Amino acid sequence: MKKLNEVTSTVIPLPIEDVDTDQIIPARFLKATTKDGFGENLFRDWRYHPDGSPKQDFVLNNPIYRGEILVAGKNFGCGSSREHAAWAIQDYGIRVVISSFFADIFKGNALNNGILPITVPEVFLNRIFQEVEKDPNAELTVSLQDQTIKIINTDEVQSFEIDPYKKMCLLNGYDDIDYLLSLSPKIKAFEANHLQ
């Protein structure tokens, strides 16, 4: 897993609520047996017409908006557990997703792939949308170490929560398997007494 600490970047605004993982990556693109190349089809049906031509009004087709930070409306990543959604986001080059609310499974999948999902209050989320609307080049600095987001133009700072273990994993690029494998003796002992 790729390490993550500080990201300073312009943002991709997606002020839509309840973005489900079927939109992030539609089922017909889940036939691959590797983790690569999903970025091409990120938000496929919002991004392209059925004939493959880009939909001009979708944010990813607007060259003004780019960057490593995606900012989205509440309940981002709901629905299917497909980790392909996180792989698509990562493959596209996004390292941080900010929303006022994340679906549980997506949040876990993101963290397991070196993507930082940050939950902020609705008010701050709207402040980001406003700033980006004013100035598409507005940048944010996200510091995982300090657990803060700063809107650089205005110096507004918002702190965020993250599980300390998950923070340590992201900072160091560790994944859960390494940790769980290190518990093998404990797991064996548990199994010996376990009923089911």
Added chain:
Amino acid sequence: MGKTLFDKIWDAHVVDQVEGGLDVLYIDKHLIHEVTSPQAFQGLRDRNIPVARPDRTVATADHNVPTKDQHLPIREELSRLQVKTLTDNCKEFGVTLYGLGHPYQGIVHVIGPELGITQPGMTIVCGDSHTSTHGAFGTIAFGIGTSQVEQVLATQCLLLSKPKRMRISVDGELQKGVLAKDIILHIISKLTAAGGTGYFIEYAGDAIRSLSMEGRMTVCNMSIEMGARGGMIAPDQTTFEYVKDREQAPKGQDWDNALGYWQTLYSDEDAVFDRELNFRANDIEPMVTYGTNPGMGMGIQGSIPKPAENGSDSFNKALNYMGLKAGDKLVGHPISHVFIGSCTNSRIEDLRLVASYVKGKQIAPTITAMVVPGSQQVRAQAVKEGLDKILTDAGFDFREAGCSACLGMNEDKIPAGKYCVSTSNRNYEGRQGPGARTILASPLMAAASAIEGKIVDVRELI
């Protein structure tokens, strides 16, 4: 203080605790399928480690399989490769596979209970969000991502934070023509698609208790549609009778021991929930959805509401996609497709109900309708009972087992712009095919709508 059902099972599975609050949870049964497992097996190969407990792992092919001519090689190359990859992985790592052509093949959440793999008091995971279905047995069951599939394959454990607990009670008697599907669509419409996030739900109350296991599975299945990690129902006589004598159920002395334990699985009188909600069964109408998430649902006689001030963009986007507007009623709305299937409503009870309604009737000439059984065993049972004949005589296409048009991964898709009344669980944009417009409803509503060629209030027809 007493414990909730959820806490009793969770606590019995905690192997260890990580500083800062995560639990290492032991997983009793791991179900896998072709779409979310190949990268996990590759991960094991990269680390050069085996599957920790192949005896606790069961695989099937369901999401990406054709539902016609399953005995022939899969035509589409990528799909064929994905199914073959699962077969190869299961062979290499010693995992039992009920693949295409096997009499036990089917949707993973249908075959688990059917084979007695799913038992009360267990922890069950699968790389699929509707794993919550198994909660109907008094089981902690939830969907996981592929990284977690790899964790479970490698260690039989997961690192998790413990969710909060919610109890949703439904009391009283259901109206005629109102099914388990309507109960859960009603609850989701009240809680919204995000209202259960962070919670594990226990469904209680006499309306829930009076449901069959099939009905309970339908309710628990859709817990994820309000964002909950899972849903569960305390096991009782109905549960025990369903599990008894199934292929993988405990037998003899083991059964007695297991039963003794299962009978302790309920929320204590004085157990405290983080949130409690109550519904009256009699208030529930047959439900339909009008938008692009399962929270956008209403009683069949209702009108589409106006958007709330904030969030109106998303709301309008949804209605726009559906070709509907605020104030519209759905009763009488023409449709062209009906899909009866998916892990929500493809069990034998669903097929019996649909067959008994359509017997001697014909679907409207404007309708294309398919019935996709949840498993080969469901299909075989339906054929044994002559349901296949009733359904095909009525004009339904009766297919082989799989997820099919629930997610439109194989060729079973609803064409762009068409309205489909579907017994599945998701009405997202493009879920049943690019541009398809899905209206979620019960199997009875779907059957009646197929016959009439439009959305109907089934209460007026039975």
